[in-house]
Amino acid sequence: MQIVTSVVALREATRQWRQAGHSVGFVPTMGNLHAGHIKLVSTAKQQADKVVASIFVNPTQFGPNEDFASYPRTEQQDQEKLLASGADLLFLPAVTEMYPHVAQTNISVAALSSLHCGASRPGHFDGVALVVCKLLNMVQPDLLLLGEKDFQQLTLIRQMVADLNIPVTVQGVATVREDDGLAMSSRNGYLSEQQRLQAPMLYQALCAARDEILAGHDDYLAVAGRQRQDLQQAGFAVDYFSICRSQDLLPAGSSDPSLLILAAAKLGNTRLIDNLYFSKSSI
Known part of the structure; x- marks a missing residue:
């Protein structure tokens, strides 16, 4: 696996691949893999000739009171996991490589950025959109x-x-869960032993x-309210528990066929998110 830290070296490697007729898959991460x-990387390996993974803890998507400084960084272990998974190149930039000067361009997906997590983490999704757009311009993959x-x-x-007419196919990959249902997350390591036992209740509520x-039951506000109350009684500080239309994440109505339940809650200082997609056609 090749490891590069500069945009120049990254572009030279992918240029050579494209000249050889190879397709390129891309998996952006913040590390602590x-x-x-690894499922993202293995899926990319199945669908593209070459796979780029990036590790970059992006400061622009963290709020002033969030965990940027303490976010777990496990660079050596991450490199070993990517090598074992078959990634062809790791892009490992410094903050100064990604942001050599203060960015004066903002990317905001207005409606979506203000919902759910965006309501309690203002500016978060603007930071996500900016860094992903930059990375896509740097890697120029066929598949994200x-x-x-x-x-x-x-x-x-x-x-x-x-x-923005960016020429890339975006593919979602199903959530990987622990045996007890807890969605795998880099932040799960923050949980105490007792909190780790409680954490699967979030998925159980979904x-x-x-x-x-x-x-x-088609009174979705009442359904969500019952689960929110149960989570609060179990010790969670619930940010939101929302039953949405899957296509735009707006509140669902009883006639909507495809639903997504989104939830975010804290156990102590650890913020957990999860979701569940399903179709009412299975009734």
């Missing part, structure tokens, strides 16, 4: 692989790519809400 990230765990981020990037809806 787990099985979910993103996890479905952050479904709002996936939806936002799809919209940005469509709006499943319970889905089951209520499939059983015919």
Whole structure:
């Protein structure tokens, strides 16, 4: 696996691949890799000739009171995992390489950026959109692989790519879960032993809400309210628990056939997000 730290070296490597007729898949990460990230790489390997992974903890998507400084950085272990997974190139830039000067261009996917996580993390999705747009311009891949765990981020990037006519196919990859249902996340390492035992309740609440809806309960606000209350009683500080239309993440109505339940909640200082997509056609 080739490791490069500069945009110049990255572009030279991918230029040679394209000249040889190879397709390029791209997996952007912030490091501290787990099985979910590796699934993205393995999926890319199945669909593209060459795979680029990046590790960059992006400062522009962290708020002033968030965990940028303490975000787990495990560079050596990450390199070993990417090598074992078959990645062809790791792009490992410094902050000064990604942002050599203060950016005066902002990218905001207006409606989506203000919903759900965007409501409680103002500016977060603008930072995500900017860094992903920069990375896509640097790598120029044919295929971009993103996890479905952050479904709002996936939806936002799809919209940005469509709006800006960026020539890349965006593919979501299903959430990888622990045996007890907890969605794999780099932030799970923050959980105490007791919190780790509680954490799967977030996914259980999503499943319970889905089951209520499939059983015919169409008062979605009431369904969400019951699950929110149960989570709060279990010790979660619930940010949101929303039953949405899958296509635009706006509130769902009883006639909408494809639904997405989105949730975010804190256990102690650890913020967990998860979601569950399903179709009412299975009723």
